Amino acid sequence: MAEKTLFQKIEAGEMEADIVYEDEQCFAFRDINPQAPVHILIVPRKLIRDLNDLEASDEPLVGHLFTGAQKLAADEGVGKGYRTVFNCGADAGQSVDHLHLHLLGGRKLDWPPG
Numbered sequence: 001m002a003e004k005t006l007f008q009k010i011e012a013g014e015m016e017a018d019i020v021y022e023d024e025q026c027f028a029f030r031d032i033n034p035q036a037p038v039h040i041l042i043v044p045r046k047l048i049r050d051l052n053d054l055e056a057s058d059e060p061l062v063g064h065l066f067t068g069a070q071k072l073a074a075d076e077g078v079g080k081g082y083r084t085v086f087n088c089g090a091d092a093g094q095s096v097d098h099l100h101l102h103l104l105g106g107r108k109l110d111w112p113p114g
C-alpha cells in the first residue's frame with residue numbers, strides 16, 4: 001500500500017491535529033502555521049492528489065467541501081468575510097499532495113494574493 005499522506009495520518013489519529021469538523025466525506029482541522037486568525041484545512045477522505053486529478057464524479061464532493069467551508073466560517077464567526085483557496089502544484093505553493101481547501105478569515109485579506 002502507498003505511504004499515507006500527512007493528512008491521512010491526521011485522519012487516522014497517527015498525528016495530532018486540532019480537528020474541528022468531521023463527516024463521512026471530509027474532515028477539517030486547524031492549520032499548524034495559520035496565515036489568519038481562522039485558518040482551517042478541509043480535506044476529502046478520498047485521496048485526490050490535487051485539482052488536476054479531479055474527475056467529473058468528484059464534483060459533488062468538491063461542492064461538499066465548499067458547503068463545509070461555509071458552515072465552518074459561520075461557526076468560527078467569520079461569515080461576513082473569508083477566503084477559500086485550493087493551491088494546485090508547486091508553483092502555487094502546494095506542499096501536501098492531498099487535496100485540501102484552505103479556509104482563511106478573521107482579518108482583512110489582501111488582494112491579489114502573493
Ligand code: 5GP
Pocket residue numbers: 006015017018029030031032033034041086087093094095096097
Ligand atoms: P498547501 O501549501 O499544500 O496548500 O497547504 C498545506 C498546509 O498544511 C500548510 O498551510 C501547512 O501549514 C499545513 N500543514 C503542514 N503540516 C501540517 C501538520 O502537521 N499539521 C497541520 N495541522 N497543518 C499542517
